Amino acid sequence: MIDSNPFAELAAFISPTAMQAYVVLMVVLVAVGTILDMLHKKSGQYFFENARRAKRNATRTLSSGEKGALALKTLGKEVLTSGEFNNPKRRISHLLTMYGFIIFVVTTAILIFAYPTPDDPAPTVVPLLWHLGAAMLAFGGYWFWFSIRVDVASEGVKWYQLNGRGDLFIVGLLGMATFALLWSFTRDVDTLGTLFFVLFVAFSTLLFGSVYWSKFAHMFFKPAAAFQKRVIKADGSRENMPAVYDPSDPDVQARFPDVPAYMGPNPPNMGLGIKREAPSHF
Amino acid sequence: MPTFVYMTRCDGCGYCVDICPSDIMHIDKVTRRAYNIEPNMCWECYSCVKACPMDAIDVRGYAEFAPLGHSVRVRRDEEKGVIAWRIKFRNGEKDMELLAPITTKPWGKHIPQLADVPAPSQAMRDSQLLFNEPKYIRLDEGDLHTLASNGLVMKEGVYY
Ligand code: SF4
Ligand code: SF4
Numbered sequence: 001m002i003d004s005n006p007f008a009e010l011a012a013f014i015s016p017t018a019m020q021a022y023v024v025l026m027v028v029l030v031a032v033g034t035i036l037d038m039l040h041k042k043s044g045q046y047f048f049e050n051a052r053r054a055k056r057n058a059t060r061t062l063s064s065g066e067k068g069a070l071a072l073k074t075l076g077k078e079v080l081t082s083g084e085f086n087n088p089k090r091r092i093s094h095l096l097t098m099y100g101f102i103i104f105v106v107t108t109a110i111l112i113f114a115y116p117t118p119d120d121p122a123p124t125v126v127p128l129l130w131h132l133g134a135a136m137l138a139f140g141g142y143w144f145w146f147s148i149r150v151d152v153a154s155e156g157v158k159w160y161q162l163n164g165r166g167d168l169f170i171v172g173l174l175g176m177a178t179f180a181l182l183w184s185f186t187r188d189v190d191t192l193g194t195l196f197f198v199l200f201v202a203f204s205t206l207l208f209g210s211v212y213w214s215k216f217a218h219m220f221f222k223p224a225a226a227f228q229k230r231v232i233k234a235d236g237s238r239e240n241m242p243a244v245y246d247p248s249d250p251d252v253q254a255r256f257p258d259v260p261a262y263m264g265p266n267p268p269n270m271g272l273g274i275k276r277e278a279p280s281h282f
Numbered sequence: 283m284p285t286f287v288y289m290t291r292c293d294g295c296g297y298c299v300d301i302c303p304s305d306i307m308h309i310d311k312v313t314r315r316a317y318n319i320e321p322n323m324c325w326e327c328y329s330c331v332k333a334c335p336m337d338a339i340d341v342r343g344y345a346e347f348a349p350l351g352h353s354v355r356v357r358r359d360e361e362k363g364v365i366a367w368r369i370k371f372r373n374g375e376k377d378m379e380l381l382a383p384i385t386t387k388p389w390g391k392h393i394p395q396l397a398d399v400p401a402p403s404q405a406m407r408d409s410q411l412l413f414n415e416p417k418y419i420r421l422d423e424g425d426l427h428t429l430a431s432n433g434l435v436m437k438e439g440v441y442y
Contacts, residue, residue: 086335087295150314154296165312215314225290240355241337242366242379256381263363263383271388273360278297 002131005122006184007111010197016116022201023112026208033211034220040212043221051228059236070230078226093143100136101173103129104180131184137177141170168214172207179203283341283354284321285330291338292316298330298339331356332365332384343369358384 007019038044062070077083082098085091107130115122146159149170157163162171183196211217232239245252247267253260259267285307287298292315298307299316306320307330318324321342331339343354351372358365367380402413 085293150294150296150309154299155309163311166314240353240368240370242355242357242368242381244357244359245362245364245366245381247362247364247381247383252381259364259381259383262386267363267383268388270361270363270385271390273358273384273389278300 001185001187003124003127005111005115005127006130006187007108008115008118008122009187011117016112019112019116023109026204029208030211030216033209034217036212037217047221047224047228051231054228054232054235054237054239057237057240062231062235066234067231070234071227074223074227074230079223084226087148089143090148093140093148096136096140097144097173098140100133100138100140100177103133104137104177105133107133131181134177134180134184137173138181141174141177145170145174165213166215168210169207169216172203172210172214172216175203176200176207283326283343284324285318285326285328285339285341286321287316287318288338288340289313289315289317291336292334293336293338295335297333297335301329301333303327303329332358334358360384360389363388 010019082091082094085094107126110126111122111130114120115126149159179196179200183193183200186193186196207214207216245256247253247259247263248265253265287307294309294314294316296309296316299309301307304320304323304325304327306318306323307316308319309316316338326341328341331341337357340356341354343352349372353370355368355370356365357368363383363385365382365384367382368377369380370377406413
């Protein structure tokens, strides 16, 4: 079951052209939603103004080689491996969701465009990957939903309380992945299969059509912001952030005498506070 | 100096929400980022500033020392145990940096067991020191650095 192409079987009821048109429509919706979102929030304008301001404060100019190296580092750390997450659980769930989504979307497009009918059967690996992508997406997404969703514990919000726009993206993702899998497993059961298929399409449309309201566009903004963060560190503008001082340096101690007064002349390594017990007063 | 959150840095972990004694750090329902809902009620304890793993929380200086348009930025370095502040004025010229310890002992080393602490004596009750000052939770009997344990007295004025 998981090695057969569900879309090819569907071709008996829905023409492949209609399916392909739907995929194209979704791509257009994402593009339009992202552009509208940028215009509305003025995030593009903010980003470039911020970059210009940073440039003014820069103490040195980066060569294009250095910028390229920073871009590669951003790609390797923040984009491909989500290295900016300090919390390993958060990081793993994010990676599962991200790669699950990419695999799922790419294989869906391959199945619909390259192998639309039972006459040209897809190589087994593609439907397998399609199911794997959906499963990764569902696993990472539910893990996030039930144990690491942003505010649940802190604000006493229960897992079943929806937050409206804040949850659009994750609900769309989870609905799409869950009903894709359920549809695939119940293809032979008439009504149930149809029901799950309809829900699958509904949630996909919700996910790709709500880009303007949801946080879908973070996929595009995040890498840009991560790159800019590296640039401000490298060119010395550092967004007005204070310098990183070494408290055991005698010059630093002379300039800030209450550091040695409280910490002694040879301050011990304090250990990573982020690994301390998290504050939890609820 | 009440706190505020840079939305582009905050990742919504909720640490500040958990730690704020004034319960004024909240998570915005839509953006999923923290914000100070009631700056007027801020105790200015900076627990949130120290707890934030993303360096997302800064403060607004008072008009007395920093006219409108200034920026106060905070950066914590937990491994080194210090917290640095940078104040930059509107004209971009007057610029100062301050540095202070976040903690004087490695994280988690001194967790006061308040339940085991004997009831305060009359001398303690009469003292102006607070119940949980190092002297009274007996941290300086261990090896916590205080001004007194380093043989120093507080000088008048500001050190920086
Ligand atoms: S400084 Fe203290 S009172 Fe003010 S928001 Fe932060 S934790 Fe709350
Ligand atoms: S502690 Fe920092 S990152 Fe976490 S929610 Fe508060 S402001 Fe955001």
